[in-house]
Amino acid sequence: MQVSSDETYVLVGYVAAFRWKPPAAEWTRHLPAEVVSVSECLTDFLPQDQEPFYAPWHQTWQEAAEAAGQALPEAGKAHVLGMSVPESGAAELTVRTERWTGHPIQVNLAQPSSPPPGTDHGFEVLGFEHGRFHSWLCYSLHHQAFDRFGIRPNDRGLLATLAEARQVAEFANINRDMPDGTPLDVHWLPALVTEHDQPRRE
DSSP states (O other), rough: OOOOOTSSSSEEEEEOOOOOOOOOOOGGOOSSSBBBBOOTTTOEETTTOOOOTTTTOOOSSSHHHHHHOOOGGGGGGEEEEEEEHHHHHHHHHHHHHHTTTTTTHHHHHOOOOOSSSSSEEEEEEEETTTTEEGGGGTTTTHHHHHHHHHHOOOOOBBBBBBHHHHHHHHHHHHHTTTSSOTTTOEEEEEEEEOOOOOOOOO
16 A cells, blocks of 8 residues: 655554454444454454553554564464554544653654554544544444445455545544434544554664
8 A cells, every 4th residue: 555655754663462363243244354453442452461551552563573573373463553644643642642741642742753664454434532543443433434324344344545534534523422422522533544564774
């Protein structure tokens, strides 16, 4: 997937994540067999005994790679995923996390940097609420995105373009606390998800 070069992104943090395998159910139709996600609502992260205040986030690629290496063979492969947000949305996320003194996300946003090279899988629409990120899949926003805008997830369960992710995030924010909407105190934003399983080039 090619990310448009005319948009600047700010690194938020890393996770050591397993792929999420959606159960066979009506709400998971149109999703691939394995979904890439940085939302703790959907999948498992390493280390499993991470301090709750920090979980599941790591400040650096090295920390996330070390955690991913702790995966047991029977659990499958854990992947190092980086989350970045468009520069235009970084300020609002910074304000929402400003009470997280010392948290990896707060530290990275306070010292903004570009995400390192990796494999871009697409954009996940994330809902920030009380220190955690929900996935757009949690509230079946992928169905509403298709019904209203003709937008479908790609083969990673993500959105192919930032424009699509922004459209879905704006819709979710406008329809908060509606009968078919999301909770009023969840703020939705588009996030680029990049895989960094190979050693980084300095």
